[in-house]
Amino acid sequence: MLSHKAIKRLRFGGTRDTVTGVALLSGGLATNPFFSVWLKKLLVADFMDWEVVQAKRLCADAVGVKNLLCAKASSLSQSDVDQMVFILQGMLGMGISAVAGGLLAKRVANSIFAPSFFKSELSLRSSAVPGSAIVECAARAARRLSGQIDREKDAGLMLGYCIDTGEAVVIPYEDVMRHMFILGQSGVGKTVLGGYIMQQHISSGGGLVFVDGKMDIKNLAAIHAACTWAGREDDLLVINPGNPEMSNSYNPFLYGDADEVAARILLLNPSTDSNPGADYFKQAANQGLLILVAALNKASLAYNAVDLGILLMNQKALTYLENRVPPSNEKTNLSLFLDQYRVPNKDGVSSIDMKRLKETFGGIGGRLFTFGTGKFGQVMNTYSPDVNLFEAVKQKKIIYVMLPTMGKDNAATNFGKIFMGDLRTTISWLQAMPDEEKPWPPCMAFCDEAGSYVNDAWNRIFEQSRSANVFLIPAVQTVANLDAISPELREMVLGNTWTKVFFKIGTKESAEIAAEIIGKEIRVQDSVSASGGESQSGTDASAGPAGSSSTSANSGIGERAVEEYKVSPYDLTALDKGEAIVSYAGNKVYHIRVPRLGMSDEAMIGPVKLNHFRSRFVKGIDLFRRADQYLSTSSSVPE
Ligand SMILES: Nc1ncnc2c1ncn2[C@@H]1O[C@H](COP(=O)(O)OP(=O)(O)O)[C@@H](O)[C@H]1O
Ligand SMILES: [Mg+2]
Numbered sequence: 001m002l003s004h005k006a007i008k009r010l011r012f013g014g015t016r017d018t019v020t021g022v023a024l025l026s027g028g029l030a031t032n033p034f035f036s037v038w039l040k041k042l043l044v045a046d047f048m049d050w051e052v053v054q055a056k057r058l059c060a061d062a063v064g065v066k067n068l069l070c071a072k073a074s075s076l077s078q079s080d081v082d083q084m085v086f087i088l089q090g091m092l093g094m095g096i097s098a099v100a101g102g103l104l105a106k107r108v109a110n111s112i113f114a115p116s117f118f119k120s121e122l123s124l125r126s127s128a129v130p131g132s133a134i135v136e137c138a139a140r141a142a143r144r145l146s147g148q149i150d151r152e153k154d155a156g157l158m159l160g161y162c163i164d165t166g167e168a169v170v171i172p173y174e175d176v177m178r179h180m181f182i183l184g185q186s187g188v189g190k191t192v193l194g195g196y197i198m199q200q201h202i203s204s205g206g207g208l209v210f211v212d213g214k215m216d217i218k219n220l221a222a223i224h225a226a227c228t229w230a231g232r233e234d235d236l237l238v239i240n241p242g243n244p245e246m247s248n249s250y251n252p253f254l255y256g257d258a259d260e261v262a263a264r265i266l267l268l269n270p271s272t273d274s275n276p277g278a279d280y281f282k283q284a285a286n287q288g289l290l291i292l293v294a295a296l297n298k299a300s301l302a303y304n305a306v307d308l309g310i311l312l313m314n315q316k317a318l319t320y321l322e323n324r325v326p327p328s329n330e331k332t333n334l335s336l337f338l339d340q341y342r343v344p345n346k347d348g349v350s351s352i353d354m355k356r357l358k359e360t361f362g363g364i365g366g367r368l369f370t371f372g373t374g375k376f377g378q379v380m381n382t383y384s385p386d387v388n389l390f391e392a393v394k395q396k397k398i399i400y401v402m403l404p405t406m407g408k409d410n411a412a413t414n415f416g417k418i419f420m421g422d423l424r425t426t427i428s429w430l431q432a433m434p435d436e437e438k439p440w441p442p443c444m445a446f447c448d449e450a451g452s453y454v455n456d457a458w459n460r461i462f463e464q465s466r467s468a469n470v471f472l473i474p475a476v477q478t479v480a481n482l483d484a485i486s487p488e489l490r491e492m493v494l495g496n497t498w499t500k501v502f503f504k505i506g507t508k509e510s511a512e513i514a515a516e517i518i519g520k521e522i523r524v525q526d527s528v529s530a531s532g533g534e535s536q537s538g539t540d541a542s543a544g545p546a547g548s549s550s551t552s553a554n555s556g557i558g559e560r561a562v563e564e565y566k567v568s569p570y571d572l573t574a575l576d577k578g579e580a581i582v583s584y585a586g587n588k589v590y591h592i593r594v595p596r597l598g599m600s601d602e603a604m605i606g607p608v609k610l611n612h613f614r615s616r617f618v619k620g621i622d623l624f625r626r627a628d629q630y631l632s633t634s635s636s637v638p639e
Contacts, residue, residue: 014128014133015133015134015135016128016132016133016134017107019134020100020103020104020107021100021104023096023097023099023100024096024097024100024101024104026093026096027093027094027095027096027097027098027099027100028093028097029093030089030090030092030093030096031089031090031093031094031097032093033086033089033090035090038054041054061083061087064083116163116164117161117162117163117164117165117166118161118163118166118593119163120163120576120579120591120593121574121576122163122567122571122574122575122591123164124163124164124566124567124571124581124589124591125164126162126163126164126165126167126169126589126590126591126592127584127587127588127589127590128588129162129167129168129169129170129590130156130169130170130171130172130175130584130585130588131153131170131172132167140153140154151173151440151441152172152173152174152177153172153173153174154172155172155173155204155441156170156171156172156173156174156175156176157170157171157173157176157197157200157201158170158171158196158197158200159171159193159196159197159499159501159580159582159590159592159594160193160196160580160592160593160594160595161592161593161595162590162591162592163579163591163592163593164591169582169584169590169592171499171584173441173442175498175499175584175585176442176471176498176499177442177466177469177471178466178471178496178497178498178499179462179465179466179471179472179473179496179497179498179499180471180472180473180497180498180499180500180501181473181474181493181494181497181499181500181501182194182473182474182475182476182500182501182503183475183476183477183478183479183500183501183502183503183505183510183514184475184477184501184502184503184504184505184506184580185477185478185503185504185505185506185507186477186506187577188503188504188575188577188578189503189577189578189579189580189594189596190448190475190503191214191216191219191448191475192578192594192596192597193501193503193580193594194210194446194448194473194475195219195222195597196594196595196596196597197444197446197473198210198223198226198444198446199226199597201441201444202223202226202227202230202232202398203226203229203230204441205230205232205396205441206396206439206441206442206443206444207392207393207395207396207397207398207439207441207443207444208397208398208399208443208444208445208446209393209399209401209423209443209444209445209446210223210398210399210400210401210446210448211401211403211416211419211420211445211446211447211448211450211453212400212401212402212403212448212449213403213405213416213447213448213449213450213451213452213453214405214448214449215242215402215403215404215405219400219402220238220240220246220400220402220608221604221608222599222604223236223398223400224236224605224608225599225603225604225605227398228605229603229605232398233605233609233611234611235395235396235397235398236397236398236400236610236611237386237387237392237397237398237399237400237611238399238400238402238608238610239379239387239399239400239401239402239419240379240400240401240402240404241375241376241379241380241402241403241404241411241412241415242375242402242403242404242412243375243402243404244375244378244379246608246610247378247379247402247610248379248385248386248387248610248611248612249379249380249382249385249386249387249615250379250380250382250385250386250387250389251304251305251380251381251382251383251385252264252305252380252389252415252418252419252421252422253265253303253304253305253308253418254302254303254304254383254385254388255388255389255390255422255425256422256425257297258290258291258293258294258297259290260425260428261289261293262286262289262290262293263286263421263457264418264421264422264424264425265289265293265308265364265368265418266282266285266286266289266364267414267417267418267420267421267455267456267457268363268364268367268368268414268417268418269282269285269362269363269364270363281359281360281362284360285360285361285362285364287337288337288357288360288361289361289364291330291333291334291337292308292311292312292321292334294330294333294334295321295322295325295330295331295333295334296321296621297330298325298326298328298330298331299321299324299325299326299621300619301321301324301619301620301621302383302384302618302619302620302621303383303620303621303623304372304380304381304382304383304620304624305368305369305371305372305376305377305380305381306368306369306371306372306373306377306381306623306624306627307372307620307621307622307623307624308365308368309365309366309367309368309369309371309372310369310623310624310627311623312357312358312361312364312365312368313354313358313365313366313369314354315351315352315354316629317623318338318352319352320623321334321621322334322335322338324621338352341353341354341356341357367414370411371411371414371415371418372624375404376411376415381624382615383618383619383620384615384616384617384618385615386611386612386613386615387399389422389423389425389426390425390426390429390430393423393426393430393439393443393470394430394433394437394439396439396441396443401416401419403415403416403452403453405449405452409452412452413452413453415453416452416453417453417455417457419453420447420453420454420455420457420458420461421455421457423445423461424457424460424461424464426468426470427461427464427465427468427470428464428468430468430469430470431464431465431467431468438468438469439469439470440469442469442470442471443469443470443471444470444471444473445465445470445471445472445473446473446475447472447473447474447475448475449475449476449477450474450475450476450481451476451477451478451481451482451484454474454476454481454482454484454485454489455485456485456486456489458474458485458489458492458493459486459488459489459492462492462493462496462497463492463496474493477506478505478506478507478509478510479494479509479510479513479514480507480509480510482494494513494517498584498585499582499583499584499585500514500517500582500583500584501580501581501582502514502518502572502575502580502581502582502583503575503579503580504572504573504574504575504576504577504579505569505572505573505575506573508569508573511569511570511572511573512569514567514569514572514581515565515567515568515569515571515572516565517583518565518566518567518581518583518589519565519566519583519586519587519589520563520564520565520566521563521564521566522561522562522563522564523561523562523563523564524559524560524561524562525559525560525561525562526557526558526559527557527558527559527560528555528556528557528558529554529555529556529557529558530553530554530555530556531553531554531555566589567581567589567591578593578594578596579591579592579593579594580592580593580594
């Protein structure tokens, strides 16, 4: 039986239902004269007899039509033509009606009887998948016929299959470019989904930046295999500060103007509070860094993390730089800046008060220094690195950034922040390029476990990257990960991501936010109420019949409309691994299962081979190589 609830679930409306309805109606109308004659005869004639006669006539008609068609057109009489049109009209009408009726019946039957395609505890009706509206299908077919493929609409990334209908959910690049957001507790399928879409993106020739906040050596093998299968192993670049032998060289401070590099270095400053004191120091540090980087650029000296670290901590190095900068505004600015810290010592010679200078820069110098030493240093101490992020993204390379979060947590997250700062510069440069030179397919930046390295810089990234043909996919465990940076960042991420994928969620707060984003719908709530009562009154002690008794009964059936979550916070905490709710375009919801790609041993390509490049000679300030001259107590000043 088609219950009220079932009809509601059908959600009649939309292009497909309208077209089916119109077809059914027009089919009926077209058939009408044919049937009305039939019906009239049926009412007046003796039932069986007339049926037999009509059946014979139909056969004769069919033969007649065939004969008529075979005969020469000139030999057709007017009545023959009329007869033919009459029959064809009837048959056509019946055909259309049958098809439309069938479609409608299938839709109704599906909503009542069809079991879900995949098993799930949750019964949720997915919306129509992207691009399935009749107009879109027709437009796509027309494009295909005319050979004019629309790169934004006709290609995309598939997230998985609807659990209820089995349909594939493919987000076209047009909307993928509006960013994606993945939320779910640990171990529920975020990285598996990431791997699945990265594989598709690599196969379609797209550039990729994969920042892995919880690196797994198996991921490298999988990415390498995916690149090789797509014939793109030459495009793979690996930045792996935890294992320099398995890493290309990369210097995140090398490229950009003074503003950009200073902003990037400043990301190492942990202060996120906005009290006026901290703000003052941030301003002063920014100012100082700007002046230093501008001076380095003016002197045409390349620099790396450790050079910068030494500069911020050592007065001899600062004096050396001051001497190397040719006369210019930059030199004057540097001298003026250093003068603020110069104090005459007891011999009357002025020296820089490094204690005060270090206060200005907070712990930045020390943090830069950790980047220059040990394994980080092996990857980052270079003036001509393998990876120039801007060039690499422009050339659609596949860049795998492995953050060694285990053990070296602080340095790893700082490295993640700096890398994202470099990506931000890259994005702003791409944005300024002519459209035809921007990467296509757009560059995917998949930021796994982004909670550990998100920072303020992300605010602007989301806004800018769409026009740079770069899209971001941050995957986080809780919304609080974003709140930890700022409430604005949370708004920015939630408000700027067109597609949101919610896996099983661990915290109540995140589940409620997700349920709110997925949205509410009006549902009809049925209620049956019954009440009854019996009462007696009287006094037992009384001798006479001075008591009374009564009974009452009430019952009612009610229906009222209530607004409920499409998916409740509870449902979100009860999802299975690899099962997710997708919120798309703000109003569409898909309940999907994500396929888990597995590669057999034969499919895995042997040991990962890295692409190294011949390095050009670039003149650098080279403080690190001569660090003994700066860090020791020796008084010899380098020339
Ligand atoms: N789509 C899926 N189908 C089947 N199993 C899955 C799927 N996604 C995840 N899993 C299981 O969950 C485990 C953890 O998945 P993973 O993507 O690494 O979680 P997360 O990145 O959210 O911490 C996988 O090793 C796998 O066993
Ligand atoms: Mg993961």
